[in-house]
Amino acid sequence: KRSWIEQFAEAGYRCVNVGKMHSYPYHTPLGFHERYVVENKDRYLEERFYFDEWDKALKARGLVKQQRELYRKRSDYQEALGAFDWELPEDMHPDFFVGDTATWWLDAYPKTEPLFLQIGFPGPHPPYDPIPRYTEPYLKKDLPLMEVTQEELDGLPEPLKGLRKHNHEVDHDSVVLDLEPSREQRHRQRAYYLANVTMIDEKIGEILNALEKHGYLENGIVVFCSDHGDCLTDHGHSQKWTMYDLITRVPMVVWAPGRFEGGRSIEGLCQHMDIGPALMEIAGLEVSKSLEAQSLLPALKGEPWTPREFVYAEQIKDAILTDTEFMSMIRSRDWKLVHFLGMDCGQLFNLCEDPDETNNLWDHPEALEIRRRLLDQLLEWHIDSQVKTHDWASEWR
Numbered sequence: 375k376r377s378w379i380e381q382f383a384e385a386g387y388r389c390v391n392v393g394k395m396h397s398y399p400y401h402t403p404l405g406f407h408e409r410y411v412v413e414n415k416d417r418y419l420e421e422r423f424y425f426d427e428w429d430k431a432l433k434a435r436g437l438v439k440q441q442r443e444l445y446r447k448r449s450d451y452q453e454a455l456g457a458f459d460w461e462l463p464e465d466m467h468p469d470f471f472v473g474d475t476a477t478w479w480l481d482a483y484p485k486t487e488p489l490f491l492q493i494g495f496p497g498p499h500p501p502y503d504p505i506p507r508y509t510e511p512y513l514k515k516d517l518p519l520m521e522v523t524q525e526e527l528d529g530l531p532e533p534l535k536g537l538r539k540h541n542h543e544v545d546h547d548s549v550v551l552d553l554e555p556s557r558e559q560r561h562r563q564r565a566y567y568l569a570n571v572t573m574i575d576e577k578i579g580e581i582l583n584a585l586e587k588h589g590y591l592e593n594g595i596v597v598f599c600s601d602h603g604d605c606l607t608d609h610g611h612s613q614k615w616t617m618y619d620l621i622t623r624v625p626m627v628v629w630a631p632g633r634f635e636g637g638r639s640i641e642g643l644c645q646h647m648d649i650g651p652a653l654m655e656i657a658g659l660e661v662s663k664s665l666e667a668q669s670l671l672p673a674l675k676g677e678p679w680t681p682r683e684f685v686y687a688e689q690i691k692d693a694i695l696t697d698t699e700f701m702s703m704i705r706s707r708d709w710k711l712v713h714f715l716g717m718d719c720g721q722l723f724n725l726c727e728d729p730d731e732t733n734n735l736w737d738h739p740e741a742l743e744i745r746r747r748l749l750d751q752l753l754e755w756h757i758d759s760q761v762k763t764h765d766w767a768s769e770w771r
Contacts, residue, residue, distance in 0.1 A: 376770070378650055379405030381659045382490045390479060393472040393494035396601075400424055406492075410479070412472050415496050415503065416442050416547050428471050437462055440503060442548045455559055455607065456500040456549030457566035464505050469497040469570065473577025480584040488657075489590060493581065497570040498604070500613065501548040504569035512565035519560050520608040520730060527610050529734045531712075531719035534616060536697030541612045546694055551612040560607045567606060591631055595656065597649055599626040609731070615695045617703040617712045617721070618731050622687050628674055640673050642681025643707060664766035666759060686755055704752045711748040722748075 382405065383389045389406045397404055400411050412428045414421075425433075432439050445451055445458060460467050465474060476493045497503075530538070541551035552559060578598065585591050603621045605611040614621050624646065628634065651661040651669040661669070673679035687703040689695055700715035710731065712721035722735040722745050735741040 376767070377404045378654060378659075378662075378665070379490065379492075381405075381654065382657060383407060385657060385659055387488045387490040387657070388483075388486075389490045389492075390483075391492045391494070392476045392479060393492075394496050395492065395494050400426065408479075410475055412468060412475075412494075412496060414499060414547070415440075415468050416501055418442060418546075427475065428466075428468055431471060432462075432466060435463070435466065437466060440501075442501075442545065445501065445548045446545070451545075452550050453552060453559060454550075455502075455552060455555060455563040455612075456547065457502045457563045458548070459509070460503045460505045467503070467505060467573070469495050469574050469577060472496065473574070473580060476581050477577075477584045480581070480588055480590075485588050485590070489594075495574045495577070497574055498567050499547065500604075502563060502566035502570055504566055504573055508569035508572050509566055512568045513562065515565070517561055517564045517568070519557065519564070522608065522610045523732070526732050530610070531714060531721060531734075531736075532717070533695065533698035533701065533714050533719075534611070537615055537695060538610055540694060540696055544694075547613065549612050551607075553610075555607055564606055567604065595628065595630040595633065595653065597626070597628050597653070599646070599649070600624040601646070615689060617687055617689075617701065617710070619710075619725075619729075622703065622705070628670075630674075634674050635676055638676070640679075642673070642679070643685045643705070644668070644670060644673075644682055645685050648682075662766070664763050666762060684751060684755070686752070702752055704748050704755070706748075709744055709748060711745060711752070713749065713752060720745075 379389055391404075391406045391409045391411070393410070393412045394414065395404070395411070396413075400413055401409060403409070411426045413424065413426050417424070429439065438444075440458070440460070440462065448454070448458075464470060472493065472495050476491070538551065538553060541549070542553050582591075582596065585594060585596070601624065602614050603624060604613055605616060605618065605620050608620055609616065609618055626649065628649075629636065645667065647667040648670045651665060651667050652671040652674060654661050655669055655671050668682065670679075683706060685705050689701045691699050695701065698714045698717060702713045702715075704711050708724070708726050710721070710723045710725055714720060720736045722741055723731045723733070724735060724741075725731070736745065
């Protein structure tokens, strides 16, 4: 229930969420005055029985959602890699539905107070289900595909070998990972993914037009980012649950007409959360000392800014990553290390010489010293994080 969005609400902002946020329970307020929740396209098990705004709209139209139980009946299900045509009315596609709902809200709600609006598109999370007219141009293009060698697959740590096997046997999000997909299969999957991105891009344009029409951009900031990437069979993997840059290095675009100089690309490492305190500072809010994020505001302003020396990511054992208790990543500008709790295996990549992360140096004698330094820094970060955040919930204990 606690988030820094509550501070925006207390400061007089109208806080609205449209789409996916992955809070749990899904409808947790989190400081928002209004939530129009649209979660993953293909929820399964007990998650099927949370009916979000999209489910309700489909029901009102007398439509049955495209979903795993129906996809499984297709003759091409095992080979499709989660790529399927959207066959229902276009406006009922979840990404169109979220974009249109956001635009509807901007048009319908009177502008009476400052606005904090968060919009979460379900796509291009699988199933990769674009409207066919968006797919056709990409099917005709020569799309880049990373070569996956047997040497790379043989060198994977045991938990990632287990992840490949699991994703081949269990069709999470309607994706069956073919362990030896053809180039045609991989190209088709990538074309469907990119088509879904294009659909979202079109809806973002409509949202920006609505923001401009109602005067929000006269003193507004727009932040576009993604939560994670997708291997799309590169490295022999499906979806996320790995620590390759394909997953952890996400896009972020910040646009504020009249406030930040445009046309710049900012180099340097940052964490996803670092945009939070930047927005809070712009709004004149106090940033809690227990917040581990480091504000990006100096970088956005074009002022001197010190990037992070290291960034981190974590993944605990779940229903998909089943062969390790905990996976941690530490990344510097030049090196990346992936640690598996209680196991002798891991991953170590020299990002200067191997930006595609295909040559694992974990056991190479010449890399033992950098491995030790990164492991020591990972331990230091875990300890420092516990100390810094030890009393963040003290008000509610």
